[in-house]
Amino acid sequence: MINWDLVMQSEGPAVWRCSRRILGNDSDADECFQEAFLDAVNFSRRQTVTNWRALLIRLATARSIDRLRQRSRHERREQATDWNQLANSNASPPQMAQAAELSQRLRAALVKISPRQAEVFCLTCLDGWSYAETAEHLGISLDSVGVTVHRARSQLRQLLACMNEVSS
Amino acid sequence: MNSDDHEAKHDDLLEQAIAAVKNEASASNLAPRTVADTLAALRKAEAKHSPRIWNRVIAMTLTQKIAAAIGLTITGLTIYFVFSLLGPSVTYAQVAAQIRAAKSMVFDATAQTVNSPKEIKMHYLCMDTGRMRIEMPGEATMIMDIPAHHMLMLQPNSKTATLTDFSGSGPAGSTPAGGQQDMVAQFKKLGEAQGEPIGEQMVDGVKAKEFRATVHGIDAFVFADAKTGMPLKVEFKYFMGLSNLTFSNFDFDAHLDPSQFTMEPPAGYTLQKQSFTIKGDLADNVVPLLKVYAEHNAGEFPPNLTDWAGIFKKMMGTTKPATLSAELTKIAPNIGATFGLLAQYQKGKTYDYLPENAKWGDADKIILWYQPEDSKTYKAIYGDLHVADVTADKLPSPPTP
Numbered sequence: 001m002i003n004w005d006l007v008m009q010s011e012g013p014a015v016w017r018c019s020r021r022i023l024g025n026d027s028d029a030d031e032c033f034q035e036a037f038l039d040a041v042n043f044s045r046r047q048t049v050t051n052w053r054a055l056l057i058r059l060a061t062a063r064s065i066d067r068l069r070q071r072s073r074h075e076r077r078e079q080a081t082d083w084n085q086l087a088n089s090n091a092s093p094p095q096m097a098q099a100a101e102l103s104q105r106l107r108a109a110l111v112k113i114s115p116r117q118a119e120v121f122c123l124t125c126l127d128g129w130s131y132a133e134t135a136e137h138l139g140i141s142l143d144s145v146g147v148t149v150h151r152a153r154s155q156l157r158q159l160l161a162c163m164n165e166v167s168s
Numbered sequence: 169m170n171s172d173d174h175e176a177k178h179d180d181l182l183e184q185a186i187a188a189v190k191n192e193a194s195a196s197n198l199a200p201r202t203v204a205d206t207l208a209a210l211r212k213a214e215a216k217h218s219p220r221i222w223n224r225v226i227a228m229t230l231t232q233k234i235a236a237a238i239g240l241t242i243t244g245l246t247i248y249f250v251f252s253l254l255g256p257s258v259t260y261a262q263v264a265a266q267i268r269a270a271k272s273m274v275f276d277a278t279a280q281t282v283n284s285p286k287e288i289k290m291h292y293l294c295m296d297t298g299r300m301r302i303e304m305p306g307e308a309t310m311i312m313d314i315p316a317h318h319m320l321m322l323q324p325n326s327k328t329a330t331l332t333d334f335s336g337s338g339p340a341g342s343t344p345a346g347g348q349q350d351m352v353a354q355f356k357k358l359g360e361a362q363g364e365p366i367g368e369q370m371v372d373g374v375k376a377k378e379f380r381a382t383v384h385g386i387d388a389f390v391f392a393d394a395k396t397g398m399p400l401k402v403e404f405k406y407f408m409g410l411s412n413l414t415f416s417n418f419d420f421d422a423h424l425d426p427s428q429f430t431m432e433p434p435a436g437y438t439l440q441k442q443s444f445t446i447k448g449d450l451a452d453n454v455v456p457l458l459k460v461y462a463e464h465n466a467g468e469f470p471p472n473l474t475d476w477a478g479i480f481k482k483m484m485g486t487t488k489p490a491t492l493s494a495e496l497t498k499i500a501p502n503i504g505a506t507f508g509l510l511a512q513y514q515k516g517k518t519y520d521y522l523p524e525n526a527k528w529g530d531a532d533k534i535i536l537w538y539q540p541e542d543s544k545t546y547k548a549i550y551g552d553l554h555v556a557d558v559t560a561d562k563l564p565s566p567p568t569p
Contacts, residue, residue, distance in 0.1 A: 016198035
């Protein structure tokens with residue numbers, strides 16, 4: 001029997017922060033956090049889990065990217081994204097507004113690259129996983145991680161640059 | 169500004185964005201309410217899989233365990249073909265709108281045979297990439313990668329993994345034998361057309377609208393949440409020798425881990441390999457089934473071709489399980505394909521099965537005939553199991569218009 005209280009106590013905060021970073025709001029992070037734990041229940045029925053943190057963060061990352069994409073589709077249906085509006089939705093002080101704007105743009109860019117690239121990017125660049133850890137937990141080669149990160153960064157750079165040009 | 173400057177500027181922008189995201193998150197924390205809700209959900213999820221079913225499974229006899237594992241293959245293949253029937257003719261647009269965006273689908277299937285009150289329970293996980301996993305708790309798990317033409321059967325009790333390669337059925341990425349490559353896409357079709365509303369009823373405490381649709385003479389009952397239009401349950405009645413086949417507990421867009429669909433057996437399993445060609449023609453599948461059945465039953469053919477449970481029981485009861493297991497395992501895909509393909513024909517109209525008309529070895533008496541799609545003639549299977557094309561006037565039972 002898994003002691004979920006213990007797993008929650010030791011890994012919960014890190015897993016939630018991971019979702020929160022990707023999604024940028026608490027309510028979506030709460031939902032993905034819960035979904036990641038429920039996914040972990042299913043996973044643990046099939047095989048023994050040796051590293052709960054890695055498993056939960058991986059599941060939370062995947063769930064959060066899915067949610068980000070769903071949100072983006074929904075927002076597109078509601079109204080087309082307006083980069084000028086993003087640029088103007090500032091609050092004081094100006095540095096905070098600029099940081100918020102950059103965060104929003106990175107999230108908007110993340111939904112435009114492939115889910116796999118987004119997942120690898122988030123694990124390595126936002127959660128600080130090493131390439132070796134990422135390769136091990138995603139079951140891919142070290143080279144594949146390197147190539148995926150490189151491509152993800154390259155596409156994200158271009159997307160951010162485009163958004164920057166549109167808003168300036 | 170030159171291109172290097174541009175690149176450096178853009179790189180800087182990405183680094184700034186990463187830093188902004190990291191710093192932003194530090195402003196919030198995991199709320200105690202979220203922890204409590206999640207722990208409650210975890211306990212509920214664990215309770216759902218209470219050990220009672222596992223205890224029952226452990227108490228099964230060896231014969232029952234073999235039966236369950238092979239039955240799973242048959243059922244999996246049957247449903248693979250049955251999904252071909254779910255064309256654009258079942259239910260209503262609101263349901264379709266809800267499920268159209270689904271990339272994955274998880275549901276439970278419960279089947280009950282006509283002659284037995286015992287239920288067979290399975291858990292399905294399907295991805296829109298044509299991969300599917302069917303779990304029979306405690307018994308066996310079947311993983312299908314339809315585009316790759318691979319099927320892996322895991323039997324935890326014997327720690328054996330059987331990898332079936334059906335790549336002879338067509339080029340990689342193709343859909344073998346008229347079945348459907350993508351269960352999720354097929355299921356989405358449930359909502360693309362008309363269904364007859366037949367009332368409202370509660371399904372697991374949720375007010376649901378019920379629709380009935382007839383697909384190839386089979387009644388399908390679709391229950392959808394009256395508020396959201398989300399499908400809650402789909403039932404097939406008196407279908408393929410089953411008194412009831414129910415799909416329920418749908419979870420669309422569930423996050424499915426790709427490792428659940430791997431064709432690599434888990435550590436500690438002994439891997440066995442076999443190859444098989446799935447053929448889309450009924451005769452190619454029904455002849456091996458009739459042959460094995462007749463061999464084990466003093467030359468008699470099955471009394472009813474749609475009662476797969478009856479056929480299975482009869483075959484299990486007449487031979488030592490160890491011997492029959494291998495033989496049944498070998499033809500299990502044929503059995504599954506037969507039931508699935510047969511559902512595409514209408515008895516008396518486009519096919520008929522007349523086991524009393526011939527004995528095994530009779531070369532001039534037809535025991536089964538069917539009319540392939542777009543064909544003006546009929547395929548006939550004779551008592552000696554040879555197959556021939558015949559005209560309507562040669563059939564022992566004239567087809568009804």
